[in-house]
Amino acid sequence: MRRSLRVRIGYALRAGMALLAARWRFMDAQQITSFVVSTHQVFSTMLSLTVTAGKPYTCCAVPKFENEVSGIIGMSGDMQGMVVLSFPTSTAKNVIRAFTGMDMEPLSPDFADAVGELVNMISGAAKAKFEGKNVSISCPSVVIGKGHKVAQPSDAVCITIPFDCPAGQFSVEIAIKSAKAAANPTSQHPSSAKAA
Amino acid sequence: MKVMLVDDSKTMRTIQRNILMQLGFKEIEEACDGLDALSKVGPFAPELLLVDWNMPNMDGITFVKTYRAQGGRSPILMVTTEAEKTRVVEAIRAGVNNYVVKPFTPDSLSQRINETLTRAKAA
Numbered sequence: 391m392r393r394s395l396r397v398r399i400g401y402a403l404r405a406g407m408a409l410l411a412a413r414w415r416f417m418d419a420q421q422i423t424s425f426v427v428s429t430h431q432v433f434s435t436m437l438s439l440t441v442t443a444g445k446p447y448t449c450c451a452v453p454k455f456e457n458e459v460s461g462i463i464g465m466s467g468d469m470q471g472m473v474v475l476s477f478p479t480s481t482a483k484n485v486i487r488a489f490t491g492m493d494m495e496p497l498s499p500d501f502a503d504a505v506g507e508l509v510n511m512i513s514g515a516a517k518a519k520f521e522g523k524n525v526s527i528s529c530p531s532v533v534i535g536k537g538h539k540v541a542q543p544s545d546a547v548c549i550t551i552p553f554d555c556p557a558g559q560f561s562v563e564i565a566i567k568s569a570k571a572a573a574n575p576t577s578q579h580p581s582s583a584k585a586a
Numbered sequence: 587m588k589v590m591l592v593d594d595s596k597t598m599r600t601i602q603r604n605i606l607m608q609l610g611f612k613e614i615e616e617a618c619d620g621l622d623a624l625s626k627v628g629p630f631a632p633e634l635l636l637v638d639w640n641m642p643n644m645d646g647i648t649f650v651k652t653y654r655a656q657g658g659r660s661p662i663l664m665v666t667t668e669a670e671k672t673r674v675v676e677a678i679r680a681g682v683n684n685y686v687v688k689p690f691t692p693d694s695l696s697q698r699i700n701e702t703l704t705r706a707k708a709a
Contacts, residue, residue, distance in 0.1 A: 435689035436601075490597055504597040510640070511688045514667020518687075527667070529594065529642050 421520060422446060425473070425562050426551060428515035432508060433555060437488040441555040449548030449563055457561075458482070458536050459496060461509030464528035469520060471546045471566030475509040479536075481558030488557060496534050506530035512562065587703075588613040590632035592623040592649065593665070594641040598688075602636055602665065605692050609699065620644025624652060632660055634703060639666035639677070647680050654681035661706040663698055665690070 426443045433439045459482040461475040477485065479496055486494050486504045494501040510530050517525040533540065542548040542565035551562045589611050591599045599616050606614055615630045617623035619641040627635075635653075639646040650662055661683040668677075669687045677685060684702040686695055 432689045435691055490600070500596060503595055507595040507597050510595070511667050514640075514688065515669065518667075518669035524672070527640060529640060 421469075421516075421566070422549060422551065422564065424516040424519035425512065425564055427519070428512050429551075429553060429562055431515055432511045436508075436511070437485065437557075439485070439488055439555045439557055441553045444552035444554065446549050446551045449542060449550050449565070456537055457539070458534070459505055460533045460538065460540050461505040462531045462533065462540060463509050463513040465513070465517065465525055465566055466528070467525040468523040468569050469517070469525045469566050470569055471543060471564070472540075473509060473513045473516075473566070474540050474542075474563040475505070475512060475560065476540070476563065477505075477560040478558065481560050484557035485555075485560070502532040502534065505532045587611055587634060588615070588630060588632045589634045589636065590615045590617060590623065590627065590630060591636050592617045592620065592641070592646065593636075593638040594618050595638075598638070598665075602695070605695050606699070608692070609696055620646060620649030620652070623649055627653060627658060634699070634706075635660055635662045636665050636699075637662055637682070639664060639668045639673070647677060650677070650680045650682055661702050663702045665695070 429443070430441050433441045456478060457476040458479040459477045463473045465471050465473065482496065482501075482505065483494070485508070486492075486501055489504055489508065490500070494504070507530070510527070513527050517523070517527060540563070542563070546565040546567045548563055548565040551564070553560050553562065589606055591602050591606075591614060593599050593602070596618075603614055603616070615626055615632065617626050621644045623635075623637070624644070637646045637650060644652075646664060646666065650664075653662075662681065663684045663686060664677050664682045665686045665688065666673075666677075667688045668674075674685050683705065684698055686698045
């Protein structure tokens, strides 16, 4: 990774994630950084796009853009929860064009397939960096619809990492926790997608 | 040479197909999961297989074990997001010959394909 990118990632993340990790014990800063690095890897390797990570924020904050296309992956094992890759439609179309070399409409099955493969690669590459953790990922699901909201598990802290790239803005939402933290939940709710 | 692509993502199969065609492979069959692949390996008789790990219905490791148990001897290149060392070891024990972690560049996949075929010829 180029030094300038490392500096940009470090600047954006240190301030936000150290605070978030200190306040909530479920995720550590290294795990969040793993998603930033894996997102950069996937976009640069498969799409030839350079991404810039912004300062992460909790998912309860007002989002910086409306989610219209979301790829969702579940995590299980030593870490449990979910990862959501979300785009506005315009960004998603640009990203999928860079990924597949073709223009696709969001209602095309191939469009959803491509979004699912992106979140699959990002999650897989990130979990490989969870040292000493045995984590499995699910097959991806994709939600397409204006203004939808992907509800996260209520007992996990959700952090949004905003990204910018030449294709537009997008985000990676992470709501994961260690299995130990999950062993004594007060309540567990499956995630669901809702129209706003 | 006959190559079979086993991946539940059509996008990924298309990317791999394009790379294989650039390398000169023309006979390419696709399967969307392990079960689909098992139904096709007999009639198609692939000489190289590129197999994903996480797939619905039957995952790649189960497919590889079943294919080997049924006497399938063609070289298998696993192409997956599973990058942990423990997973690589598990795949090799199951009968995988070589391993590529997604995301990959066309060059890195091409290199692993050639490496896999060279090793298979030498064996």
